Amino acid sequence: MPASVLIVDDEKNILLTLSQSLQLAGYRTELASSGQVALDVVSARPVDAILMDVKMPDMDGLTALGRLHEMKPELPVIMMSGHGTIDTAVKATQLGARDFLEKPIARDRLLVALRNALKHQAVMEELQELRSQMSRYDMVGGGPAMQRIFSLIQRTAPSEGRVLITGENGTGKELIARALHQNSRRKGAPFVKLNCAAVPHELIESELFGHEKGAFTGAVSVRRGKFELAHEGTLFLDEIGDMPAAMQAKLLRVLQEGELERVGGAETIKVDVRVIAATNKNLEKEISGGHFREDLYYRINVVQIHSPPLRERREDLPDLIDTFLKEACARNGRKPLTLSAEALSVMASYDYPGNVRELRNLVERLAILCEGPVVSGNEALELLPRGRGLSAPPPLSAVPSPLPPPLPNAAIAASEPALPRAPEPPAPTGFRPRVDRTFREQVEDAEREIILHALSHTQDNVTEAARLLDLERGHFYKKMKALGLRRSAADKDPSPGSSGD
Numbered sequence: 001m002p003a004s005v006l007i008v009d010d011e012k013n014i015l016l017t018l019s020q021s022l023q024l025a026g027y028r029t030e031l032a033s034s035g036q037v038a039l040d041v042v043s044a045r046p047v048d049a050i051l052m053d054v055k056m057p058d059m060d061g062l063t064a065l066g067r068l069h070e071m072k073p074e075l076p077v078i079m080m081s082g083h084g085t086i087d088t089a090v091k092a093t094q095l096g097a098r099d100f101l102e103k104p105i106a107r108d109r110l111l112v113a114l115r116n117a118l119k120h121q122a123v124m125e126e127l128q129e130l131r132s133q134m135s136r137y138d139m140v141g142g143g144p145a146m147q148r149i150f151s152l153i154q155r156t157a158p159s160e161g162r163v164l165i166t167g168e169n170g171t172g173k174e175l176i177a178r179a180l181h182q183n184s185r186r187k188g189a190p191f192v193k194l195n196c197a198a199v200p201h202e203l204i205e206s207e208l209f210g211h212e213k214g215a216f217t218g219a220v221s222v223r224r225g226k227f228e229l230a231h232e233g234t235l236f237l238d239e240i241g242d243m244p245a246a247m248q249a250k251l252l253r254v255l256q257e258g259e260l261e262r263v264g265g266a267e268t269i270k271v272d273v274r275v276i277a278a279t280n281k282n283l284e285k286e287i288s289g290g291h292f293r294e295d296l297y298y299r300i301n302v303v304q305i306h307s308p309p310l311r312e313r314r315e316d317l318p319d320l321i322d323t324f325l326k327e328a329c330a331r332n333g334r335k336p337l338t339l340s341a342e343a344l345s346v347m348a349s350y351d352y353p354g355n356v357r358e359l360r361n362l363v364e365r366l367a368i369l370c371e372g373p374v375v376s377g378n379e380a381l382e383l384l385p386r387g388r389g390l391s392a393p394p395p396l397s398a399v400p401s402p403l404p405p406p407l408p409n410a411a412i413a414a415s416e417p418a419l420p421r422a423p424e425p426p427a428p429t430g431f432r433p434r435v436d437r438t439f440r441e442q443v444e445d446a447e448r449e450i451i452l453h454a455l456s457h458t459q460d461n462v463t464e465a466a467r468l469l470d471l472e473r474g475h476f477y478k479k480m481k482a483l484g485l486r487r488s489a490a491d492k493d494p495s496p497g498s499s500g501d
């Protein structure tokens, strides 16, 4: 549909001439003989742009412009005047006019001004839509990759289609899964998450399907699994590429038939769950290597959303940094910080192997350590891990900075409370600090490692393992439970209940 232009002038001839020119150029026109009539038209029906004279009896153009701007700040208005002075033009711009034309008006100049005003308007509307999508999905990023993701979320969320989200760690896969749930008809029901890589293989079935009382050692009461908990809602299976083969077959059955049995149970339970899965692995490679079932892959991969690494969408960095900086400053009770152009270019030269999660942590660190109010290039430089991931040398010479250098990992470890002494201290087996998992997740990983190591050292004797780590036996049990570890059949201890915890 052609754009509609409201022309406002008290001189009939001008109204008719301008209207003719615009109609010839393909616009629809409406005519108003005064500022008041223009206000009435705009409040009655939509117009796309206004062309308005300054000098009119009753209500002059500038007064009408001020009122219009209050009513519809986004509506583009082009002012025109036969006695245009610089002052009037400046005033009109201050009141929100998009352009100012001098009478007599050259047709070409008029058409260019109108085209520009409408184009500007379209861009603003697009930006507005993007902003509202971003706040709707709790995700930041206006670049083409994020726009593609928003559009896929918008089209997929209302359906029942299963979605496979792929991408490196920390790229926002869980946020996408949550956005899909929040924008689906299931949003009133639970969103339940299971990280398949974080649960020991022998526990994953009972985590997903639940268990009956006495199903195995430690199953002291009936427990509903994640599928039951997610009934009528969404189950997010993170790191599905790490699901053990036996479990993949069982998952396939639930996806095909919508029913399951709890571990140790005979009753068949019907579930209505939308499954969204995520992985940082290449599942096609996993299939060729015999580690992932092809039939399961096709079941979970109805729609695929790929979340690219941050280094491939650097255009999102300014928005992400700005958002995280505002959040971090508010959280740490300090005045808002801004980034200098040098700091931004330093931050943009880093590759972020831990993706958005790593960026968020670095920005938090900036908010805590920088003096402000503007972060300098050197402060940003000091913040980045040295010698890792820089895609190009930062454009600054490394001069001394007011910031302390980043804490080496050893120093961080040294500032943590030391583990209790034990007669034969078991060392964590394979834990390495990572930037792609949160602090809490890494501490839990380390705790799980320590406990499993102690248990293997004592042939699963819990009392002995707790003693070795200098922990209360009851506390040791609680920790195991919180970390998703269960006592194995080999555990020769009496039940934790008998210890009174």
Ligand SMILES: Nc1ncnc2c1ncn2[C@@H]1O[C@H](COP(=O)(O)OP(=O)(O)OP(=O)(O)O)[C@@H](O)[C@H]1O
Pocket: 138, 139, 140, 141, 167, 168, 169, 170, 171, 172, 173, 174, 175, 176, 238, 280, 356, 357, 360, 436, 437
């Ligand atoms: N587009 C985004 N806008 C705002 N925050 C984001 C965005 N993408 C990721 N984040 C933030 O980055 C962190 C990691 O995101 P998320 O947990 O969704 O990533 P993930 O890909 O699921 O990671 P993992 O594979 O390690 O589970 C979170 O703090 C999240 O809020």
